[in-house]
Amino acid sequence: MTTSGNTTRDQVAWLARRAAWGLRPGQLDELEALGTDAVIDLLLDPSASGVAAEVSPWADLVYDPEQGAQREQGVDALGRWMTRLVETDRPFEHAMAWFWHDHFAVSYAVVNYLPVLLAHLDLLRESALGDFRRLIRDVSTDAAMLIFLDGTTSTGEAPNENYGRELLELYTMGIGNYTEDDVQAAAVALTGWVVARRRGYEVFFAPPRHDPTPQTFLGRPGVSGVDAVVDAAVEHPATPGFIAGKLARHFLGPADTVAVNTLAASFADADLAVAPLARAVLEAGLDGAGAPQVTAPVPWLISVLKATGSSLPSRGVLGLLRGMGQIPGNPPNVGGFPGEQTWLASSATAGRFTAANVVARTTPDGAPVLEAAAARDYDTLADLLLRPAGFSDATLAALDDLSHSAAPRRGEAVLAVALASPDVLIR
């Protein structure tokens, strides 16, 4: 298995695995007919092809602040998100929003107020392919972020450097490009933004809490206020490379340095517009710049739900994700979800096996994957799972042995093992 493969079908399947988080049965044929370039266009700009704009999964969610209702509403909200990921016709927007969710790593466990987290997630999706400077600016005074990294409690008298540090280390340029003095300067310059919990978590700027003393920040004198901090951070020469490299690793696996340098240069030239960068990353992947990747639990599960048409309720989906160790809205720390090797750990492997069995059981009769599995048509099954080159020898032999043992529900059993196989974990 090469990164993408040579035929149009291979290339479109590669895009579908990495950028669309799977396809529903029949869609691979449709996309293959469109051709690789048109598929990239469709991923990047679905509106141009007449796909309706995305409505927030939480548009009609009325938040009930009653203590007892909060937990249920949280489960409901995350469930709607997962359902939308399966049903959306704008999958790349969501995949990019997920990238930013991983990047900023705002966690419900810290924010602890659902509407603010959901507004943050909407912001990430709506800005996912927009202007990077605008995104950093908006996130810097977003209520969820002000709570997550303590901006709301940071004052001129005692600046809290949590956001200032991560803005530099994690969100823009990466370690090694700034000093501890820069961290403190950012903290001072960013003071004054407050989330008013008693006024519906409204964000406002409170001059008495702000220290307007001009700071020297990243070599620039006279920096004060959030706009100047954001400008200095995003205009730092290391920022385009840091972001381009991270995006490339996210979609391509360990991409080669030359490819990343090229991506960084064009990202800088495009004034940090994300859409052209994302397009360039996908094109680089099709040109072989990437490597096989372990699929994280959320994209893995969304892909198999799409392929199977599983009727599993969203609550069940969340339970399986918990079992595999990746809960949307809850990155474990400010570094985001752990690296892909984590998903080879024993816990995640056991969780994936269980999830595959649950998905196979909830796959409706007559679903193409189930028919192919029952008919021992492994080529079709692999193709429906977006592996048009077929399964590995080990998996093929395992499936065939299983289908010849006297198992009840033979098709379902074969499907479960196919879904759990290493072949479908590696994308």
Place this chain on the structure above:
Amino acid sequence: MTDDATPDPRPRPDAPHLSRRTFIGAAGGVAGVAAIGGGVWAALVRERVDDSAGRAAATTTTSMAPRTTTTLGGVAGVPHDQRVLVIVELAGGNDALNTLVSADGRYRDNRPQLALPESELVALTGTDFALHPSLASLVPLWEAGSMAAVAGVGMAQQSRSHFKAMDTWWSAVPGAGLKTGWLGRWLDATLEGDNDPLRAIALGGGSPALVGTRTLATVVRSPAGFTLQTAPGSDNDAIVEAFLSTAGPLSDQPELAAAQYAIPSTLSAVELLASVSGGADQEFSLADDANTVTDLLQTAAGIIDLDIGTRVITVGINGFDTHANQLGNHAALLADVGDGIAAFLARLEVDGNADKVMLVTTSEFGRRVAENGSLGTDHGQGGCQFVVGPEVAGGRVVGDYDFGSLQQGDIPAMLDTRSVYSAALDWLGGPTDEILDGPHDRLDLLSV
């Protein structure tokens, strides 16, 4: 960043092939899967455990203290190859100054809101230090001479970045950009025969300290949910067996091979840990913080009692990044740590395993001396560590917080954490200095 920050121990593409025994061990569990938690399953686990214990007994000729007579801090001489090192990782940067509290007045001067009331502190006999009141359950260990503390400890080139600092703590070679961890290198160096993934077990999330170039490790994020389940009425045995079959023959593509490696070791681990981890289904909750030090250490005690050759266990817990409103959170976190360690030691005593275990706490850095305006503390440098075990020269605080020479407002790391690691590896039987780029001063942490 993320990828570098938390790589998990995993089978490396260049790792030696899994042994036949490991494969068979995993396959042996297949028949039991239908009966997880039931008699068949328990019998299978027991079988393997008894087998393992029998082998150990047959090959052990040195004197091992009888189970009934071991006493904490007393008997030395458990053979090196039966010793287990337990590392408790307090992720986020534990606030050392509010954990192991100094009598230096500058502590209170810098923390008008956060300094712990003197009347609530738990004095450590024979020292000027005291413990956070939530750690009171550690006092009996201290009084018994089984626990030492290290103050003002950290790495050279200590970074205030979580991720940089953790990389260094885990690799234990500052600035070298090593991809291996200090425990992983020790496991590599002492690897003989079968590459058994159960030699090293990470509970609560993978510790990069366990990453080696040859060693396999087992990572169990949440012991309670660590099961394999098939749908009701399906052919469990056949499905699990087919899943196992997808693991071989190994692909020549490294990523696919790594995913294959994970399967038999997972089946082995599920088989063995089912008996010590409860296995109850967890209800879904938004905040994924179900793990506690207390629960994870109880699982660790269960693993140690299985006597299956596990040499290193890491226990990881999050939440120590206390930038805001830290008093209540930190108290709860430390109560879990203190009570968890005390309960762990008590369990080891009951099981007759106390002499086999050394426990060391770690965290990637300490926190700023001065409190911030959010009733919290920002990232700092020098931290503190606790070392607990039968051959620990306990009842002492080694080192100090040097308030007189703060570095950018931080306690300097006057002691190298590799000194603590060195004592731990010495106790395990070494080799030590080649693993830790030593030699480092052992700080007389061991009594023998």
